[in-house]
Amino acid sequence: MISRAVTLQFILLLSYFPFNCSSEDFIFNGFKQAGNQLILAGSTKMTTDGLLQLTDDTTGVLGHAFFSSPIPMIIPNKNVSDVISFSTSFILDILTVNKAGGHGLTFAITPSKQLPGADVADYLGLLGPSNNGNISNHIFAVEFDHVKTTVQLNETNANHVGVDINSVKSNASQNAAYYTNQNSKVEFQLESGQPIQAWINYNGTNKMLDITIAPIPIPKPSRTLISYHVDLIPIFEKEMYVGFTSSTGKLASSHYIIAWSFSSEGMAQDIDLFQLPKFPHLPSTITASRSAVIRIGILSSVAILALIAMLIGVSLYLWKRAKLAETIEDWEREHPHRLRYNDLYRATKGFKETELLGSGGFGHVYKGVFPKTKEIVAIKKISNNTKQGMREFVAEISSLGRMRHRNLVELRGWCKRNQDLILVYEFMPNGSLDALLFNCKNKTRIILTWEQRLNILKGVASGLLYLHEEWEKLVVHRDVKSSNVLLGTDLNPKLGDFGLARLYEHGTKSHTTHVVGTRGYMAPELLFTGKATTSSDVFAFGVLVLEVVCGRRPIVNNAPTEEFNLLEWVRDCEVQGHLMKVVDVRIAKECENGEIERVLKLGLVCCQSIAEVRPSIRQVIQYLNGTEQLPVDLKLVYLNHHLLSFASQKSISSHATISTGSLQGGR
Ligand SMILES: *[C@@H]1O[C@H](CO)[C@@H](O)[C@H](O)[C@H]1NC(C)=O
Ligand SMILES: *[C@@H]1O[C@H](CO)[C@@H](O)[C@H](O)[C@H]1NC(C)=O
Ligand SMILES: *[C@@H]1O[C@H](CO)[C@@H](O)[C@H](O)[C@H]1NC(C)=O
Numbered sequence: 001m002i003s004r005a006v007t008l009q010f011i012l013l014l015s016y017f018p019f020n021c022s023s024e025d026f027i028f029n030g031f032k033q034a035g036n037q038l039i040l041a042g043s044t045k046m047t048t049d050g051l052l053q054l055t056d057d058t059t060g061v062l063g064h065a066f067f068s069s070p071i072p073m074i075i076p077n078k079n080v081s082d083v084i085s086f087s088t089s090f091i092l093d094i095l096t097v098n099k100a101g102g103h104g105l106t107f108a109i110t111p112s113k114q115l116p117g118a119d120v121a122d123y124l125g126l127l128g129p130s131n132n133g134n135i136s137n138h139i140f141a142v143e144f145d146h147v148k149t150t151v152q153l154n155e156t157n158a159n160h161v162g163v164d165i166n167s168v169k170s171n172a173s174q175n176a177a178y179y180t181n182q183n184s185k186v187e188f189q190l191e192s193g194q195p196i197q198a199w200i201n202y203n204g205t206n207k208m209l210d211i212t213i214a215p216i217p218i219p220k221p222s223r224t225l226i227s228y229h230v231d232l233i234p235i236f237e238k239e240m241y242v243g244f245t246s247s248t249g250k251l252a253s254s255h256y257i258i259a260w261s262f263s264s265e266g267m268a269q270d271i272d273l274f275q276l277p278k279f280p281h282l283p284s285t286i287t288a289s290r291s292a293v294i295r296i297g298i299l300s301s302v303a304i305l306a307l308i309a310m311l312i313g314v315s316l317y318l319w320k321r322a323k324l325a326e327t328i329e330d331w332e333r334e335h336p337h338r339l340r341y342n343d344l345y346r347a348t349k350g351f352k353e354t355e356l357l358g359s360g361g362f363g364h365v366y367k368g369v370f371p372k373t374k375e376i377v378a379i380k381k382i383s384n385n386t387k388q389g390m391r392e393f394v395a396e397i398s399s400l401g402r403m404r405h406r407n408l409v410e411l412r413g414w415c416k417r418n419q420d421l422i423l424v425y426e427f428m429p430n431g432s433l434d435a436l437l438f439n440c441k442n443k444t445r446i447i448l449t450w451e452q453r454l455n456i457l458k459g460v461a462s463g464l465l466y467l468h469e470e471w472e473k474l475v476v477h478r479d480v481k482s483s484n485v486l487l488g489t490d491l492n493p494k495l496g497d498f499g500l501a502r503l504y505e506h507g508t509k510s511h512t513t514h515v516v517g518t519r520g521y522m523a524p525e526l527l528f529t530g531k532a533t534t535s536s537d538v539f540a541f542g543v544l545v546l547e548v549v550c551g552r553r554p555i556v557n558n559a560p561t562e563e564f565n566l567l568e569w570v571r572d573c574e575v576q577g578h579l580m581k582v583v584d585v586r587i588a589k590e591c592e593n594g595e596i597e598r599v600l601k602l603g604l605v606c607c608q609s610i611a612e613v614r615p616s617i618r619q620v621i622q623y624l625n626g627t628e629q630l631p632v633d634l635k636l637v638y639l640n641h642h643l644l645s646f647a648s649q650k651s652i653s654s655h656a657t658i659s660t661g662s663l664q665g666g667r
């Protein structure tokens with residue numbers, strides 16, 4: 001099979017220094033200069049970016065790459081241990097263009113650079129039906145397989161790591177996962193497109209093989225995924241070749257190796273995450289350099305759309321004004337808190353423009369005063385929805401109406417009129433946090449002190465905790481942001497708009513992934529999977545923390561490039577060792593006791609790209625209160641630029657609904 005398309009590439013490697021004749025140590029932080037140090041075959045090629053692409057997303061192909069010099073594996077003149085200890089570490093990345101990807105890759109140690117019997121699909125480009133399981137193969141491999149085979153191959157599931165000895169039927173296998181320092185097992189998908197680092201160490205003295213994997217940028221977990229006792233003396237020949245094999249099957253993914261370090265004596269050198277080439281990305285995505293332009297493009301088109309929507313809204317409103325008669329469908333009567341349209345119409349003086357408090361992504365908000373009780377409320381009118389999903393949504397909204405928490409804006413009632421949904425909330429006299437923080441139209445010019453800011457963050461966190469853990473069912477907020485934090489008298493914060501994003505999801509066709517959220521607050525995986533979770537809420541909360549401490553919006557359009565994205569800027573400053581420079585000058589004097597720094601770091605911890613490692617909102621509260629220490633060393637959670645550009649590429653390519661504006665803000 002391989003003879004079909006053997007390609008050899010010869011470029012000189014500059015950074016390669018063999019230490020002595022009996023041991024091999026090498027490191028490739030990207031393969032741009034690897035050249036003739038690697039022998040490539042089959043579908044494998046080197047990309048211009050310096051990535052080792054084992055397979056592209058063509059079905060039914062296989063390929064391999066081996067280090068060109070043989071490695072002495074058995075040392076006959078040493079009495080104590082006659083098989084060497086070896087250590088390797090590499091970064092792999094499996095991208096799937098279509099929904100379902102196929103097959104996997106192996107790190108392989110083989111007696112030859114050619115693998116004549118190798119086959120596609122289940123055989124991973126390593127072995128084939130003619131030689132699988134034959135003890136004269138002398139093949140050792142660690143497989144990263146993301147397909148569960150129909151053949152009995154001792155695979156735990158469709159997403160696993162296995163030890164293969166002369167056979168692709170694994171002698172030991174585990175689901176892809178890593179252990180946290182708290183010893184909890186976090187499973188993750190090999191083919192999700194996130195770069196993954198693997199560490200494989202074999203100790204020739206005690207014959208232990210240790211395998212550990214973790215998504216970038218999680219540091220090497222201290223507990224291994226697989227520890228397997230195996231004597232490799234009968235498996236190895238005197239000299240062996242080390243490298244990678246890969247295949248696709250009926251379904252295909254692109255398999256990449258981004259970096260590789262190997263040592264046949266002692267530990268492999270650490271891969272430098274800051275030296276890596278740009279991570280691979282899905283072909284349809286837009287390059288990072290163009291993304292800023294596109295971001296601005298998105299913004300202005302959103303503005304134009306909003307304007308058009310407003311014009312439509314106004315004309316619809318003029319038209320509807322004449323028709324005040326109410327039509328109530330039967331199901332509406334089943335739900336409590338239904339208010340009469342007539343009352344709301346009167347309370348807002350006929351939804352008069354002068355009563356407008358603000359316009360948000362979901363509609364206009366009016367100040368309303370019920371004539372009889374003199375009660376002041378905020379009335380949100382959500383226009384122009386699809387009829388489908390309305391009933392479901394009303395059921396949900398009226399159940400949310402039963403929520404009571406000090407840090408959640410109280411929903412007083414609702415009303416459906418034709419295609420409009422009207423929600424009635426308690427009135428928040430101090431407007432929204434963003435208005436206060438960024439001084440926009442802030443007539444009173446209150447400057448929030450650090451103490452007030454910290455209290456606001458604690459309040460928001462406690463509102464989120466109620467939604468995530470304390471109410472009768474889990475509610476993901478989906479749109480945590482400063483314009484959704486409203487301030488009552490004595491600046492007690494309340495989260496608004498919870499659950500509203502659901503309305504948009506109900507309204508869209510189920511086969512499209514439709515992300516709802518606000519630009520600058522959306523966790524990378526949200527854009528990738530389209531599924532909002534409590535950890536994507538925590539991410540947005542992290543951005544809110546940075547906003548509050550820095551006194552800046554998450555995206556500052558007129559800022560210098562490096563300060564354009566608040567999160568990236570804070571991360572950069574942290575790495576460069578001057579984190580405190582990001583702190584809002586208006587509170588900088590209050591920095592003495594290290595509290596601001598601690599909270600800022602908490603913001604960064606919440607904004608980690610890997611959802612699984614973000615703290616829960618309960619932990620966030622403990623850190624905010626100072627009853628718990630931050631769980632991780634910040635250097636370790638910092639993401640390098642590659643990963644950031646990787647995430648932003650993903651984000652631009654998704655179909656995101658961007659909401660702007662605020663609930664009751666902008667008065
Ligand atoms: C070599 O190993 C053998 C058996 O394992 C032992 O009897 C012998 O003493 C060893 N020789 C040296 C020099 O360590
Ligand atoms: C194993 O491979 C060897 C060498 O290729 C071959 O001679 C032998 O027949 C194979 N054994 C089996 C059971 O296929
Ligand atoms: C690995 O598993 C194969 C069966 O798949 C078995 O024949 C072989 O002996 C095992 N090797 C070791 C070292 O356990």
Ligand SMILES: *[C@@H]1O[C@H](CO)[C@@H](O)[C@H](O)[C@H]1NC(C)=O
Pocket residue numbers: 154169170171172173174
């Ligand atoms: C299959 O994998 C399990 C778990 O890793 C292992 O205990 C078992 O020995 C393996 N079976 C064979 C035949 O290799």
Ligand SMILES: *[C@@H]1O[C@H](CO)[C@@H](O)[C@H](O)[C@H]1NC(C)=O
Pocket residue numbers: 085203204205206266
């Ligand atoms: C291998 O294991 C032995 C015995 O447990 C230990 O003394 C030695 O340091 C280990 N070697 C390496 C390279 O980890």
